[in-house]
Amino acid sequence: MKNCDAFIIGGSAGSLDVLLKVLPSINSAISFPIIIVLHRKPGADQLLTDLLSSKTKLLVKEIEEKEKINDASIYIAPSDYHLLIENNQTFSLDNSEKINYSRPSIDVTFQSAAEVYTDKLVCLLLSGSNDDGIEGLKKVKENGGKVIIQNPRSAVVSYMPAQAELKVNIDAILEIEEMADYINQLSES
Amino acid sequence: MDSTEKSDEQIETLLADALELYGYDFSGYSRASLKRRILRLYALDNFVSFAEYRYKIRTDPGYFKRFLEQVTINVTEMFRDPGFYKVLRKEVLPKLGTYPFIRIWIAGCSTGEEAYSISILLKELNLLKKSLIYATDINSAVLEKAAQAMIPLNKMKQYSENYITAGGTENFSDYYSANYSLAKLNDDLKTKIIFSTHNLVSENSFNEFQLILCRNVIIYFDRPLQTKVFELFDNSLENLGYLALGSKETLEFSTISKKYKKLDSEKIWRKIT
Numbered sequence: 001m002k003n004c005d006a007f008i009i010g011g012s013a014g015s016l017d018v019l020l021k022v023l024p025s026i027n028s029a030i031s032f033p034i035i036i037v038l039h040r041k042p043g044a045d046q047l048l049t050d051l052l053s054s055k056t057k058l059l060v061k062e063i064e065e066k067e068k069i070n071d072a073s074i075y076i077a078p079s080d081y082h083l084l085i086e087n088n089q090t091f092s093l094d095n096s097e098k099i100n101y102s103r104p105s106i107d108v109t110f111q112s113a114a115e116v117y118t119d120k121l122v123c124l125l126l127s128g129s130n131d132d133g134i135e136g137l138k139k140v141k142e143n144g145g146k147v148i149i150q151n152p153r154s155a156v157v158s159y160m161p162a163q164a165e166l167k168v169n170i171d172a173i174l175e176i177e178e179m180a181d182y183i184n185q186l187s188e189s
Numbered sequence: 190m191d192s193t194e195k196s197d198e199q200i201e202t203l204l205a206d207a208l209e210l211y212g213y214d215f216s217g218y219s220r221a222s223l224k225r226r227i228l229r230l231y232a233l234d235n236f237v238s239f240a241e242y243r244y245k246i247r248t249d250p251g252y253f254k255r256f257l258e259q260v261t262i263n264v265t266e267m268f269r270d271p272g273f274y275k276v277l278r279k280e281v282l283p284k285l286g287t288y289p290f291i292r293i294w295i296a297g298c299s300t301g302e303e304a305y306s307i308s309i310l311l312k313e314l315n316l317l318k319k320s321l322i323y324a325t326d327i328n329s330a331v332l333e334k335a336a337q338a339m340i341p342l343n344k345m346k347q348y349s350e351n352y353i354t355a356g357g358t359e360n361f362s363d364y365y366s367a368n369y370s371l372a373k374l375n376d377d378l379k380t381k382i383i384f385s386t387h388n389l390v391s392e393n394s395f396n397e398f399q400l401i402l403c404r405n406v407i408i409y410f411d412r413p414l415q416t417k418v419f420e421l422f423d424n425s426l427e428n429l430g431y432l433a434l435g436s437k438e439t440l441e442f443s444t445i446s447k448k449y450k451k452l453d454s455e456k457i458w459r460k461i462t
Contacts, residue, residue: 065408065437066219078437081408084221087197093437094222095405096262112221 004032004186005117006069006085010106010133011126012039014156016048018126018176020055023074025180028057031188034074035083037109039102039128042080049076065093077104084112100132110136119144122186124179126150128160137168148172148182199239200224206247213257213327214390217414226260233259258330262409263299267306267340268351269404270436275356276455278310281431285399291320294398294425296389297406298324301335301382302348307402308378309352309364317381323396325387332384338374340365345372389418394425401426405435412442419443426460433457 011018015038026034038048045062052074053060060074069075069089077083082094083104099105110123110133123140125133127150137147151173152162164170174182200223204215215223236242245252268274285291291311295304304324311317326332340348349361365372387395389406401422407415422432423445432440432449434456440446449458 064439066412081437082222084225086219086221092219092221093408094225094262095264095408095435096222096226097264108225112225 002031002188003120004122005120006033006035006113007122007124007183007186008035008037008109008113009124009126010037010110010128010136011150012128012157012160013041015126015128015150016051017156018150018179019052021176022179022183023052023055023058025184026056026058027184027187028072029187030058030072030184032071032186033069034058034183035069035077035109035113036074037077037083037104037106039104039106039132040079045076045079052076063091063093065091067091077109079104082108084108085116087116089116100130102130102132106133107136111139114139114143114145117145121145122148124148124150124174125161125164127155127157129157130160131163133160134163134167137164141169146171148174150179151175196228197224199243200227203227203243203246206243207253207256210247211250211253212391213388217390217411217417218409219411222262222409223260226262230256230259254330257328261328262405263328263331265299265302265405266344266351267302267348268355268357269303270455271351271354271356273355273433273436273455273457274306274310274351275354276452276457277307277433278314278356280452281400281433281457282310282314282316285431286314286316288399289319291316291400292396292398293320293322293400293402294396295322295324296387296401296403296422298326298332298335298384299328300331301338301384302340303402303404304335304382304384305338305374305378306352308382309357311381312378313357313359317377320381322382323398324382324384326384327386327388327390329386332386336379336384338376338379339368339371340374342367342370342372389421390414394421396425397427398425399427399430400433401430402433403435404433405438407438408435416443419445423448423460428460428462430460431457432460 049062058074062076062078084092140147149161149164152158207213231242298304311320352361365374440458448462450461451458
């Protein structure tokens with residue numbers, strides 16, 4: 001029985017380093033999509049896609065609106081848009097006000113995904129400096145999904161995962177070196 | 190409101206009310222974003238039950254106006270995506286400048302920032318006098334704001350940077366006067382803009398244009414509605430005219446795409462048959 005339909009990673013620009021360390025060890029036949037929401041300044045999205053792509057055999061692509069979500073793919077939320085998930089498992093983009101000073105907002109994507117994937121959703125919150133992601137993690141838990149965070153003690157900016165640890169019932173706290181194994185184990189063998 | 194499944198049903202109920210009582214058809218809107226906006230307004234206005242929310246929408250046309258304004262998205266900027274405006278300035282508008290008269294349609298203009306940006310470009314290219322900009326939106330409240338041409342002063346720094354990155358050569362602050370916390374755009378920028386309501390979902394073509402801008406509007410529509418709207422644009426665009434979309438939108442999957450050729454760098458298509 002498949003227990004993960006989507007894996008979503010949220011973080012700030014400083015989390016890029018973590019992603020570059022984790023992606024090379026992710027199984028290239030993974031049975032779910034990995035969706036990445038990173039806070040950053042608008043522009044230079046192609047560079048980010050190329051950089052992440054150079055670290056994995058999985059398809060890495062920046063999301064286009066109404067795109068169908070496929071397994072064994074890594075999707076990157078474009079800068080300056082919120083990312084939502086539709087019931088039919090396609091992506092929607094949204095240009096509305098910033099949330100927690102952020103667009104894309106991690107909360108928006110976590111909350112939207114929680115409604116669609118319910119208990120088959122796993123979300124990982126990385127390093128960051130504001131509260132974005134906390135409300136989203138709560139919603140994921142309410143809907144039966146799993147939430148994990150980067151160990152705040154080893155994060156570049158600890159505020160975001162530290163707040164999550166305080167306010168949300170976390171399923172696992174991971175070191176960077178443990179993340180790829182954790183993700184791979186969620187995959188159907 | 191309630192659990193996911195129940196709230197999905199409740200949202201469909203509200204949308205059915207909007208169509209039945211006010212004639213606004215949201216059936217082709219993407220649900221995830223619309224749902225978030227509807228739930229956000231429910232929380233914002235402190236309703237205690239879905240029944241109360243629904244009753245207010247059904248019985249109070251003034252509140253429905255607020256509902257419409259809040260569930261549709263009206264975020265906009267002057268010279269948003271400066272690279273796009275640079276191509277308009279260097280490539281598209283000079284081509285249109287060879288026509289005796291230029292008609293531009295900005296569909297989904299919200300509070301008018303795009304219309305005024307285009308007006309500035311036309312003015313600097315000495316084309317404003319022979320141009321007419323039709324700026325339309327579904328929502329009359331934002332059009333009232335657009336016509337006032339007042340922008341919070343604290344936004345002008347960003348817009349000024351956008352303007353310069355977009356290839357602007359004048360002094361941006363000459364285009365407005367500061368009035369307490371607001372910037373009032375110069376009246377001459379408004380003389381060639383006609384603000385009017387138009388609903389892309391239910392209304393037809395009303396003129397022929399050489400340039401149609403519809404940026405970050407169709408991301409809120411599902412594919413069938415996008416197709417319908419593209420056909421409306423196609424019927425409203427002269428041969429060799431241009432259609433400009435938002436940076437994450439595409440004409441690629443539409444029925445009209447064969448008639449259009451995309452410019453290299455930006456989301457601008459030219460009608461070629």
